[in-house]
Amino acid sequence: MGKTIAITNQKGGVGKTTTAINLAASLAVLEYKTLIVDADPQANATSGIGFDPKNIKTSIYECIIDDIDTNNVILQTKTPNLDLIPAHIDLVGAEIEIINLPNREKMMRRALSKVTDNYDFVIVDCSPSLGLITVNALTAADSVIIPVQCEYFALEGLGKLLNTIKIVQERLNPELDIEGILLTMFDVRLNLSKQVVEEVKTHFQQMVFDTLINRNTTLGEAPSYGDSAIMYDAKSTGAVNYLNLAREILQKNNLTALKNEEKKIDTGHE
Numbered sequence: 057m058g059k060t061i062a063i064t065n066q067k068g069g070v071g072k073t074t075t076a077i078n079l080a081a082s083l084a085v086l087e088y089k090t091l092i093v094d095a096d097p098q099a100n101a102t103s104g105i106g107f108d109p110k111n112i113k114t115s116i117y118e119c120i121i122d123d124i125d126t127n128n129v130i131l132q133t134k135t136p137n138l139d140l141i142p143a144h145i146d147l148v149g150a151e152i153e154i155i156n157l158p159n160r161e162k163m164m165r166r167a168l169s170k171v172t173d174n175y176d177f178v179i180v181d182c183s184p185s186l187g188l189i190t191v192n193a194l195t196a197a198d199s200v201i202i203p204v205q206c207e208y209f210a211l212e213g214l215g216k217l218l219n220t221i222k223i224v225q226e227r228l229n230p231e232l233d234i235e236g237i238l239l240t241m242f243d244v245r246l247n248l249s250k251q252v253v254e255e256v257k258t259h260f261q262q263m264v265f266d267t268l269i270n271r272n273t274t275l276g277e278a279p280s281y282g283d284s285a286i287m288y289d290a291k292s293t294g295a296v297n298y299l300n301l302a303r304e305i306l307q308k309n310n311l312t313a314l315k316n317e318e319k320k321i322d323t324g325h326e
Contacts, residue, residue, distance in 0.1 A: 058175035072239035076181035081284030082302035084138035094143035106282030118165035164192035199235035
């Protein structure tokens with residue numbers, strides 16, 4: 057059975073969808089069969105990996121609401137080993153539609169259970185909220201990655217998110233782990249970025265990934281071409297950062313036997 061990782065933070069603009077797309081693509085390039093699940097009504101992961109949400113006929117919404125076979129919704133991306141379950145704006149109404157249903161928090165788990173055996177990793181891109189669809193994603197996941205931007209107010213709201221994760225662990229999904237806190241938008245030129253890294257590592261210690269995601273133009277440009285950074289420019293700092301993150305996650309899950317000197321790939325700036 058594949059490992060399901062939810063990427064979540066109720067704050068917008070922290071690099072959540074960027075992380076979902078580029079981590080999934082990096083795992084795929086490392087020859088792990090990977091599925092992205094777009095669980096955000098904005099459908100940015102869908103468009104960012106090369107599909108127009110306006111042309112999507114069936115999505116994660118139909119899997120949850122209408123119990124459509126999830127296997128019939130999967131789209132193949134242009135990246136080998138990488139598939140997508142797309143989102144559509146209809147998902148915005150899903151929370152209201154399921155609010156009175158039994159086991160409403162477990163509907164995404166039911167949908168994804170039909171396909172997880174076919175993948176090594178399932179990466180779920182959550183919406184920037186702590187609503188019912190995000191709770192569904194956390195209930196379906198084995199672990200969660202929390203992107204935190206290296207900017208002022210970085211820790212704002214993080215306590216509320218961690219409390220939500222704790223509630224899900226206690227009531228809905230006792231197997232849910234925190235895969236790690238990921239520091240994004242790091243700018244080596246700014247003292248503020250370095251201070252945020254120190255503060256987050258002081259607060260959360262081993263929960264923080266060693267890999268830092270640098271502020272990088274390629275990460276912003278690639279989605280406009282429907283590509284991940286590694287497919288758009290494999291030598292870019294952003295692509296290398298996410299490849300290093302993928303390798304760190306593989307190490308953490310004992311899925312590779314890389315030597316210490318092979319854990320990181322050095323690169324110059326663009």
